Amino acid sequence: MQIVLFGPPGAGKGTQAKFLSEEFNIPHISTGDILRENVKKGTALGMKAKSYMDKGELVPDQLLNDLVRSRLEEPDTRKGFLLDGYPRTIPQAKALDEIMDDLNRKLDAVVNIDVGTSALVRRLSGRRICKGCGAPYHVELNPPAVPDVCNACGGERYQ
Known part of the structure; x- marks a missing residue:
């Protein structure tokens, strides 16, 4: 089962992904975790990302796309995954389509988690x-x- 979770920060994507990951025994993949892991390991992609992160800048789409591709090529994703925090932009969505095509895979579901503004503010604060x-x-x-x-x-x- 290959699932993408959408929603604003504080919507509960990570919470739901953790539950679903355990229920279906598939990895929960978040862009934040991918970035932290690659920086910690000192990978070439991680060091490129770190240069943006250290300046408080957004990591460019192409670099995020490369990091996601690398993660989805790992063996533990073959029977499925939950993708949280990616794609966030139309170019990233198009890149994910290409990645999935290249890996000969298809998404099973895209879930939008919709939460009211007052609840988001309470959760995030x-x-x-x-x-x-x-x-x-x-x-x-x-x-x-x-x-x-x-x-x-x-x-x-x-x-």
């Missing part, structure tokens, strides 16, 4: 992320066991 490992928290809905300390790595959280 309480969102915290670990500086060390990127683990997500929410001050009300999913706080860490020890305030401001990541359960996973002991790192510091930030908004």
